[in-house]
Amino acid sequence: MQTKKIRRVLLMAAAGSALIAALFGTSVARAEAPNAVVIKNFMFSPMELTVKAGSTVTWKNLDGEPHTVVNDAGMFRSAALDQNDTYQFRFDKPGVYKVFCGIHPNMKETITVQ
Template sequence: MQTTFLGRAFFILLGSSALIAASAGFGVAHAQTPNAVVIKNFMFSPMNLTIKAGSTVTWKNLDGEPHIVVNEAGMFRSPALDQNDTYQFKFDKPGVYKVFCAIHPNMKETITVQ
């Protein structure tokens, strides 16, 4: 009887951990964030993103250093994003948009809007 109770307790703990992981942005919850760009290790990921016109892209800085998301054509410029800060921009028109970090210009990405 004790073994069964421990088995169930272990199962409940695993279930709770999975729920916590999902709510923390892992697993299934992460897949629900469309058009997300992560800034980590001084890189945009993905470096190339294709979206539909009218879509919003969300950038999230996971680095301990600030980053500023800028479009080469001057259409948008984020404020300095500290760790875990986000910035969003809605792309209304089709085209190819070159993006870089104003603080670290070697950080680049391309967003293609169809």
């Protein structure tokens, strides 16, 4: 009896994930990717991210407009990212890193490296 209930709950969860992916055009796996930032609707998501020193952060542009990933201290700057393009940067030193889009400077985020 218990196995049937568990199986039913798992099937409902899987169906819910598939529905969410279909409605929002994204996969649950992508949303759960570690150290990933999505650029969508002219926003970085998440707007605040904490990672460990030595971690690589990956940004992916899902907008139809190009965006860049720029550190305000000049440590890194991506080329213009078209839709579905990605950019990666490895954060080796602890600190707080302010990031913005060089094309749309009102788009901002903070990466905290511990």
